[in-house]
Amino acid sequence: MELVNAVKERRSIRRFSDKSVSPELISKIVSNAVYAPSWKNTQTTRYIAIENSLIKNQIADDAVCGFEFNSNTIKNAPALIAVTTRNLRSGYERDGSFSTSKGTHWQSFDAGIATQTFCLLAYEKGLGTCIMGIYDEKKVKQILNISDDYSVSALIAIGFPASPVEVPKRKTADDVLSVIE
Ligand SMILES: Cc1cc2nc3c(=O)[nH]c(=O)nc-3n(C[C@H](O)[C@H](O)[C@H](O)COP(=O)(O)O)c2cc1C
Numbered sequence: 657m658e659l660v661n662a663v664k665e666r667r668s669i670r671r672f673s674d675k676s677v678s679p680e681l682i683s684k685i686v687s688n689a690v691y692a693p694s695w696k697n698t699q700t701t702r703y704i705a706i707e708n709s710l711i712k713n714q715i716a717d718d719a720v721c722g723f724e725f726n727s728n729t730i731k732n733a734p735a736l737i738a739v740t741t742r743n744l745r746s747g748y749e750r751d752g753s754f755s756t757s758k759g760t761h762w763q764s765f766d767a768g769i770a771t772q773t774f775c776l777l778a779y780e781k782g783l784g785t786c787i788m789g790i791y792d793e794k795k796v797k798q799i800l801n802i803s804d805d806y807s808v809s810a811l812i813a814i815g816f817p818a819s820p821v822e823v824p825k826r827k828t829a830d831d832v833l834s835v836i837e
Contacts, residue, residue, distance in 0.1 A: 657780050662776050662779055662780060663776065665779070666775060666776055666779040666785075667784070667817075667820075667821045667823065668785070668786045668787065668821070669784025669785060669786055669813070669815070669817045669818075669821065670725075670728070670729040670732070670786050670813070670821075671732055671817070671818040671819065672732050672733050672734060672784065672813075672815030672816060672817060672818055673815065673816045673817070673818050674734075675734065675815070675816045676707075676734045676735075677707075677734050677735045677783065677814055677815055677816070679705060679707060681781060681783075682703075682705045682735065682737070682814070684781070685774060685777045685778050685781060685783075686703050686774070688773075688777050689703075689770060689773045689774040689777055691773070692766075692769050692770045692773040692774075693766075693769060694746065694766040694769070694770070695745070695746035695747055695762045695763075695765075695766055698742075698745045698746050698766070700741045700742040700745045700746050700763065700766060700767075701739060701740070701741055701766060701767055701770040701809070702739075702740045702741070702742070702806065703737055703738070703739060703740075703774070704737065704738040704740060704800055704802075705735055705736075705737055706735060706736040706737070706738065706800070707734070707735050711799060711800070712730060712731070712733075712735070712736050713730075713731055714799050715730060715736065715791070715795075715796060715799055715800075715811075716728075716730035716731045718792075718795055718799070719791055719792045719795035719796045719799060720788075720790060720791050720792070721790055721791065721792050723790045725790075726788050726790050726791065726811075729786055729788065729813045730788075730811070730813055732813075732815075733786075733813035733814060733815045734814070734815040734816075735813075735814050735815065736811060736812070736813055736814070737774070737811065737812040737813075737814055738796060738800060738802075738808055738810075738811055739767055739770065739771050739774070739808070739809045739810040739811070739812060740802060740806045740807065740808050740809060741763050741764075741766065741767045741806065741807050741809045742805060742806055743763065743804075743805055743806060743807055744805075745763070746762040746763040746765070746766045747759065747760060747761060747762030747763060763807065763809070764809055767809030767810060768809075768810075771787055771809070771810050771812065772787075774812065775787065775812065778814060782816060783814055783815065783816060783817075784814070784815060784816065784817035785812050785813065785814050786812065786813040787810055787811075787812055788810065788811040788812070788813065789810060789811075791808070791811050793807065793808045796808045796811070
């Protein structure tokens with residue numbers, strides 16, 4: 657698959673077929689996603705693949721801030737990925753001081769790169785994904801028993817798409833690019 661096609665054709669998928677997504681397939685995707693760049697190669701991203709429908713439904717029912725859209729997406733998906741990141745690493749020096757003026761910012765930045773890398777690799781395998789930012793982090797951490805050393809940086813619904821979806825309108829290069837010569 658051409659990279660440009662993956663970037664342009666990947667869509668957020670919120671309706672999935674009944675086909676399951678095996679842990680082995682998720683493991684294959686993650687084995688390539690680990691090549692995503694990160695702050696000083698700290699590689700703080702960890703993926704939790706939730707295939708258990710009881711736990712998945714608990715997140716859908718109790719941990720999406722009442723946002724029904726995400727609740728439905730999570731229930732409909734055969735699996736859910738919690739993208740977690742180790743705190744106090746990305747953006748920091750070894751002595752615990754910030755390396756830049758942007759404080760903790762780089763932790764989420766790394767998580768975003770890792771998440772999109774994961775989603776593009778999943779797309780290459782024929783899978784659909786939906787990155788979700790609307791969730792109650794405290795509740796997700798409780799349900800998944802995640803320690804305070806980690807943050808939940810994103811949730812990703814994953815499965816085989818039920819049907820193709822429209823491309824949401826994009827800005828053009830002229831809209832978003834300014835060149836200084
Ligand atoms: C950080 C982030 C948070 C998002 N949160 C949600 C969400 O909570 N629920 C949802 O349905 N989609 C969510 N999305 C998906 C966006 O709505 C989607 O990427 C955007 O509309 C463009 O559509 P496309 O991904 O199909 O190109 C999120 C995407 C990102 C990058």
